Amino acid sequence: MATTNKEPEIITDKNQMRKWSRAIRSQGMTIGLVPTMGYLHEGHLSLINESHKRANVTVVSIYVNPGQFSPSEDLSTYPSDFHGDLLKLMALPGGVDVVFHPRDLYDYKTTTTSSNVNKDIIDEKGGRVVSCVEERGAGHETWVRVEKFEKGLCGKSRPVFFRGVATVVAKLFNIVDPDFAFFGKKDYQQLRIVQRMTRDLDFAVEVIGSEIKRDSDGLALSSRNVHLSPEEREKALSINRSLFRAKSTIEKGQVNCKELRDSVIQAISEAGGKIDYAEIVDQESLEAVEEIKSPVVFCIAAWFGKVRLIDNMEINV
Amino acid sequence: MATTNKEPEIITDKNQMRKWSRAIRSQGMTIGLVPTMGYLHEGHLSLINESHKRANVTVVSIYVNPGQFSPSEDLSTYPSDFHGDLLKLMALPGGVDVVFHPRDLYDYKTTTTSSNVNKDIIDEKGGRVVSCVEERGAGHETWVRVEKFEKGLCGKSRPVFFRGVATVVAKLFNIVDPDFAFFGKKDYQQLRIVQRMTRDLDFAVEVIGSEIKRDSDGLALSSRNVHLSPEEREKALSINRSLFRAKSTIEKGQVNCKELRDSVIQAISEAGGKIDYAEIVDQESLEAVEEIKSPVVFCIAAWFGKVRLIDNMEINV
Known part of the structure; x- marks a missing residue:
């Protein structure tokens, strides 16, 4: 294992995250965001390296987003190892400044009425489907939809997926307020959707795509x-x-x-x-x-x- | 006519608007945004007064948003009087700091491929409908949808309306980066949709609803x-x-x-x-x-x- 570098600050609260970003900005520094669902591998670490090159400080978010999983998908078995992730980040030359690790980005701690399940998306078989967020009736009603891009490729078999991705990225952009955000080209459709969303909604963020990282046998890291x-x-x-x-x-x-x-x-x-x-x-x-x-x-x-x-x-x- | 007060700075470019806001923020001041479609009346002016009470500086946006009109609606005949609006703003005690008056918020001046019309919304009669933005094939693909709230009341006869409102407000929030935004309660469903969107997408904006202004005969101003x-x-x-x-x-x-x-x-x-x-x-x-x-x-x-x-x-x- 490489030598231990900087220990990141771990922030779990979105208001605290925003406060941190505003303090950084007020010092005239730029922020790079690497959004992840954890269980970090070399692909993620290469995104962090890209961020080191462009931004003054780097935030890695680790959050398995229920908004992009349908109830029949692998949300509950998605691999996680937060402690291992931290060790990898500390071993990385330059480290990272903040790990943003929110518990639940769809819990608003307000008294507004929860909605019932709102089945708005049609799957390949003509059935109506929802994400895990709607299934639990969290009262979250707003979805960002890159309407044409969300339908093809992975969107065909995962009809709620890109709606959930675009939405959580919009949330992360609003909470972290980065200057740069880094996404791997392995999730090519995701990269293009995030870039189009960023342009279309006028987010002041530059979205950068990084090359696919492969194992020695050529398998794309995932x-x-x-x-x-x-x-x-x-x-x-x-x-x-x-x-x-x-x-x-x-x-x-x-x-x-x-x-x-x-x-x-x-x-x-x-x-x-x-x-x-x-x-x-x-x-x-x-x-x-x-x-x-x-x-x-x-x-x-x-x-x-x-x-x-x-x-x-x-x-x- | 009342005495002329402060003359507002008129900004038409979104990058210049953002630069102005960042400069204001770097001085530790707060920004109030009053989004309008122009042809200002006492209702709008009361929103500006609210902004004076809460924010250090006030931005009024004047933009007739094609994204919330369907091609069969009154986009082309929507009343406008930019010069008259400026006179009203200058006559207002305290005035406003900036009038943000973009020409086209859906023109990205990039070379990305334009999409053809994407008919994603179903109207009351089961037909598929689009907004004026899609009709002209601007390549804009991203829409913010407060999925449950957008359907009832005005959403029934105007199926693209609230999708367009939520989207343009998200764009304005990203461009102007306000601390506060002011909406009249006359557009009650709009106010609730903007508030829910702001919460659900974690915008760092407080959305404030102001009471309806009425003429002496009781008609709500519009x-x-x-x-x-x-x-x-x-x-x-x-x-x-x-x-x-x-x-x-x-x-x-x-x-x-x-x-x-x-x-x-x-x-x-x-x-x-x-x-x-x-x-x-x-x-x-x-x-x-x-x-x-x-x-x-x-x-x-x-x-x-x-x-x-x-x-x-x-x-x-």
Whole structure:
């Protein structure tokens, strides 16, 4: 383990967090925010390094957001290790200044009437769905929706997901008031949604996307990888391997997206994965592309056992 | 005309507005924001007086927000008189510090792909509708939705209205960064939606509602009143008269909302108005009430000729 550096201040209260940020701002310093759901890995740490380069101080938020999980998803089993996370942060050169670790960002401690469940989103099968926030009737009514971007790719099988992401990021921006916020490109759709939301709602935040971090075997780092058995993990390498192969095929001149997708779907399926989607989309608009003429990103989601993994590759032609 | 006071600084650029606010904040001063669509009347001026009491400096925004109008509504005929507004502000004791008068809050001057029209909202007849922002394909994709509150009362006949209001207020909060924001109780549902949004998204803004201002004949002040003919105006008094009568009936012991509503609907209809809605709702949740047991607000919308007017009365039992 590397030498221990700075010990971060741990803030759990949103008013205290805001007060801290205002004090920092009043000193003319800039704030970098790295929003995470904890169980930190090298991908997160690389975002913190990016923040060190740009901002005077760095805040890491650790919060598993119930607003982006539907009741049938893995909120309760999402991995967490707060103590381990702190050790990783302290071992990181430069450390971080604050860990913002709120207990519940949807508890307003007010007496306003709670709503009942408000089923506003339709899933793939035409059913109405809610997030874990609405399920428990917290009285939270406001959702930020990047209406077009939230529907495709991961949005198809996770219809409340990006609504929850955009909303919690808006909350974090308002509480932490950062100058910069850092998101990994592994969650490519999330990055684009947050960037579009930031622009469309005029948040004074620069949203920066960082490159995907991979293990030595090429698997994209994810907190969920811990749930993979060794056999599942071996099978899951079909994702990154087929993505790299697709990139090389494109560089040799292949522009037909159907053929590229079919080849990736076949490789992952043969390895034992269950494809959720494999799509080639425009890097900015996230709209599906049939023939590659401009910068695209090849996005994949697939199940290995009970674990759903995503990965992608930007291809700049 | 009263004596001319302070001449406000007119800011049209959002970056310049933000820079001004940051400079004010760095001096430790607080900012009050009065968002308006212009064509100012005594109701707006009373909000500015509230701001004088609470904040060190006052910003009035004048912006007719296309995001809250559907293409079939009165965006193009909404009254405006910027020069007259400035004269009123200068004549006001204490004046205002800044008039924020952006040309277009949905023009991002970036190269990101514009979306086509995204019809996400369903109207009363089951048709899909959009706002004027989507109709012109501005590439704006992000909308703030106070999902339950946006549907009732005015939301029934104006399905994109509150989505547009919540979104533009979020934008103004991010650009102006106020400590306080002032809204009139005449737009009661709007006030509650803005308050809920502010809480749910953790904006560091205190949203304050001010009492309705009425003309000497009792008609609630509205920029749209200018469109009423003298005859229509006389008929429109049936709204405020029947509301005051209802209040007095309730104070005498009437608790049955159906009877109260029927009586108001009859009075307005007989005067020649066309009722959009007449509802008695809880002051906090805006949910319809059948029997009055706790503080309610009696909300009315009705058409007189081509002019749709709203009014309401809080009744605290």
